[in-house]
Amino acid sequence: xARTSPRRSNGRRSPWAAAALIGIGLLITGGVYAxxxxxxxxxxxxxxxxxxxxxxxxxxxxxxxxxxHGLDLQGSADGPSLxxxxxxAVEFQVAxxxxxxxxxxxxxxxKPVQFTEDQILAMAAYVQTQxxxxxxxxxxxxxxxxxxxxxxxxxxxxxxxxxxxAAAGGALTEGKYAPALHTTSALHMYAAMVTGPQNMPVFxxxxxxxxxxxxxxxxxxxxxxxxxxGGFSLGSLGPVSEGLxxxxxxxxxxxxxxxxxxxxxx
Numbered sequence: 279x280a281r282t283s284p285r286r287s288n289g290r291r292s293p294w295a296a297a298a299l300i301g302i303g304l305l306i307t308g309g310v311y312a313x314x315x316x317x318x319x320x321x322x323x324x325x326x327x328x329x330x331x332x333x334x335x336x337x338x339x340x341x342x343x344x345x346x347h348g349l350d351l352q353g354s355a356d357g358p359s360l361x362x363x364x365x366x367a368v369e370f371q372v373a374x375x376x377x378x379x380x381x382x383x384x385x386x387x388x389k390p391v392q393f394t395e396d397q398i399l400a401m402a403a404y405v406q407t408q409x410x411x412x413x414x415x416x417x418x419x420x421x422x423x424x425x426x427x428x429x430x431x432x433x434x435x436x437x438x439x440x441x442x443x444a445a446a447g448g449a450l451t452e453g454k455y456a457p458a459l460h461t462t463s464a465l466h467m468y469a470a471m472v473t474g475p476q477n478m479p480v481f482x483x484x485x486x487x488x489x490x491x492x493x494x495x496x497x498x499x500x501x502x503x504x505x506x507x508g509g510f511s512l513g514s515l516g517p518v519s520e521g522l523x524x525x526x527x528x529x530x531x532x533x534x535x536x537x538x539x540x541x542x543x544x
Contacts, residue, residue: 332407335400338393342378343401351409356382363473364411365402370469372398384453385476412472419492420464422499429497432490436481445501450477459498467495 340349346357353359357379360368371377372393376386393401406413434443440456442448447458454477459467471491474480481491 330396330400332400332404334397335402335404338397339401339404342392346379351405360405361409362411363405363409364413365399365406366412366414366469367473367475368402368405369398369414370466370473370475372401374466376475385455388457412469414465415468415472415488419488420468420495421492422464422496424489424493424496426493426497426500429490429493429495430500432486433494433497436486437494440478445498460502462498464495464499467498 343357346354347360348354348357351360371386373391373395375389375391378392379386380389391398405411433441433445437445440448440450441459442456445459447456449455456477462470468491469475470478471481471486471494486494
């Protein structure tokens, strides 16, 4: 009797199997490609940023600043000359977002910074090569380790009439104002004293020595690191905000209590 061998069934794959395999392959390939692209982009960005030169700063300046300040830094009707301002002023104005200026006005307000730190330093270096001026201070000058008490006294004498004794800022004439210094970096405090941005006067070494500037910076950093010991600072505006608080809440509460007592007695 002939032996019949069992017939092997030819299993059919589901029509979705091929599609699933292709999809998985595409996902893996796409993920690998995206990861490799991101790594290469990060490496490229770092290399480009760290390789910025004075020539790069020149191109950035011509593209973003020359419209107002002129191709040769000579200034125009829309912007002052930059001769003699130096790299410190450029770093201050651009790193605080004041420049490029969005529109003409009484004062350039702070806004989000539009350039990276390396781009700012490249533009500053370019201006320094064309129009030398104040440069960056030594680390010791802005280390915050000066005499805080002496710095607070110097600040009250030279700066408080505009910036407020608690460095809370204040209004000036013709729509101008002195900004609050509660978040200002030590470098920008020094730059403001040396370069005199906006309406601020220049404090050279005849007005305030380097040691004086260090003490003032130390006092301001101390204010930033220590909260108001009296509780709510009310904007650190002194009698104005304190008196307003008393009138609105204190006398308002007394009136409310008086009305309540009268209503209960009736």
